[in-house]
Amino acid sequence: MAHLLPAYSWRNYHPTAQLRYITDADNADIDLTALDGPVGFDLEWKPNFVKGAPENPVALVQLANSKFILVIQISSMRRNSSLSTFSLSSSTSFLSGFPNKLRDFLENPDFVKAGVGIQSLSHSIIPRPFAELHC
Amino acid sequence: MLDDVQKLYKDRQVSTRNCVDLSLLARSVDNAQWKGKYNTSLGLARLVEVYEGLKLLKGKVTRSNWELSRLSSHQIECPFLGPFTSLSSLPLVQMPAMMHMRALFSIKGSSPWGNQWKRYPTQSITALMQYKADSTNPLASHGTRTIQITTLALPLPRSRRNQPKTSLLHQVVRLLRLCRIPVLFQMTMLETDVGLGDMDWVSMVVYLPPLVPQTSCIPPVEAPVGARNIYPDRMKILLHDLQSCHLVETIYAHSFKSVVTLIIMGPVQEWLQVNSDKLSFSRNISRMRLGNVGSSVLIPRRYSTDTFFFYVGFIVAEGGLISDVIVILEAHTYSHLSYDMIPV
Numbered sequence: 001m002a003h004l005l006p007a008y009s010w011r012n013y014h015p016t017a018q019l020r021y022i023t024d025a026d027n028a029d030i031d032l033t034a035l036d037g038p039v040g041f042d043l044e045w046k047p048n049f050v051k052g053a054p055e056n057p058v059a060l061v062q063l064a065n066s067k068f069i070l071v072i073q074i075s076s077m078r079r080n081s082s083l084s085t086f087s088l089s090s091s092t093s094f095l096s097g098f099p100n101k102l103r104d105f106l107e108n109p110d111f112v113k114a115g116v117g118i119q120s121l122s123h124s125i126i127p128r129p130f131a132e133l134h135c
Numbered sequence: 136m137l138d139d140v141q142k143l144y145k146d147r148q149v150s151t152r153n154c155v156d157l158s159l160l161a162r163s164v165d166n167a168q169w170k171g172k173y174n175t176s177l178g179l180a181r182l183v184e185v186y187e188g189l190k191l192l193k194g195k196v197t198r199s200n201w202e203l204s205r206l207s208s209h210q211i212e213c214p215f216l217g218p219f220t221s222l223s224s225l226p227l228v229q230m231p232a233m234m235h236m237r238a239l240f241s242i243k244g245s246s247p248w249g250n251q252w253k254r255y256p257t258q259s260i261t262a263l264m265q266y267k268a269d270s271t272n273p274l275a276s277h278g279t280r281t282i283q284i285t286t287l288a289l290p291l292p293r294s295r296r297n298q299p300k301t302s303l304l305h306q307v308v309r310l311l312r313l314c315r316i317p318v319l320f321q322m323t324m325l326e327t328d329v330g331l332g333d334m335d336w337v338s339m340v341v342y343l344p345p346l347v348p349q350t351s352c353i354p355p356v357e358a359p360v361g362a363r364n365i366y367p368d369r370m371k372i373l374l375h376d377l378q379s380c381h382l383v384e385t386i387y388a389h390s391f392k393s394v395v396t397l398i399i400m401g402p403v404q405e406w407l408q409v410n411s412d413k414l415s416f417s418r419n420i421s422r423m424r425l426g427n428v429g430s431s432v433l434i435p436r437r438y439s440t441d442t443f444f445f446y447v448g449f450i451v452a453e454g455g456l457i458s459d460v461i462v463i464l465e466a467h468t469y470s471h472l473s474y475d476m477i478p479v
Contacts, residue, residue: 005184005188005189005190006188006189006190007189007190007191007192008183008189008190008191008192019211019212021206021211023205041139041151042139043139043142043143044197044201045142045201046200046201046202047198055142056202057146057147058142058143058146058147059201059202060201060206061143071206071211073201073206074147075201075202076202076204098147098149103147103149106143106149106150106151107149107150107151113151114157115139115157116157116158116176116177116178116179116182
């Protein structure tokens, strides 16, 4: 049945939305300044096909509302910051190569980030007494 | 989403706050639609299929190399299917939320620095639920008010001898359970670096149904184009329920030294008294529940919060069937609150 359904396309919902592919922190700052919530939120990272090998770090942060779709490739920022420390942008956290505005946005409790896919409720994140409150 | 946010914290020490997991939201407000346990995740593709009537084509690109110095156009175009679809799915997820009229609580982050009681700003969440209030939202097109959301903060008691710090929250939950009110928690992220022992307040987000006067008339609502085969008949029935929604009066709960007393005031009490013989109940709500609310509920209370406010609404279907009850709760520690401030 599902294969008979028409395909989803964001352009059908918001044809005027602007897609931004961002690979440096300065541009991330500019675009994130204009972004407000609520936003759809997702992450991507390079899969590791070697059994037992550690996961690769987050490479891509995706944020979208009705006006903007930001595809922020933080892996390239990390690479840039490690290669050219002296020219590191003030917009980028020195230690992590993570855009400061992006960090601010994600940590800001005023903006809802909507996503999908809680696999399990971890007690390391949600303390046990709260986890037990699920009805 | 939790996995994603945990990973982001692990990789980059970013504490992502105020996350709404649409899978849990759909489970919370429309669980009859879904099989499996409440915390069994629902995939984005499945949500889009059910609520939007569309197929999500993401394919193998999700397993591609996202660390390339320059992503391909396909990689750039495709991934935001995820976030964008998440957002566009919301209004249709919200509709069952409005119909089920259940309280969703969201526990937010905490303040390890001893902040006082705080009311969280609600604009962003309200905007979330009012998003896409256009012609594709059948409820919006008929002028129905969208869901109201109130964000509340509950102070947790400071450490005392023989008292667990989470006691107030547990007390609240016990209270709601005692009232046989179906409470579902929609939890956002707690800060990973804040343990239970450091937490001195917890906020809750409560989703309220729209206030629809009994005299209002909402025409029968058709499912949006493309979702015709998705919505079950019961949706129309629930929409009809919405027309005869008796809401919302204030129940005032004042704390005394050893008990919390809930007192129903105003038209809800009168309405209950007048209609109690005519009412029947859905399986979720017992006669005892209504009887208790109709008079008062005495709750053993050992903790220090001064005052609770309860707002209770009854959803009454055709024939006097009470199909659901919603409750929001607010706790104050301000000593100057008094009877004078209670709307009667």
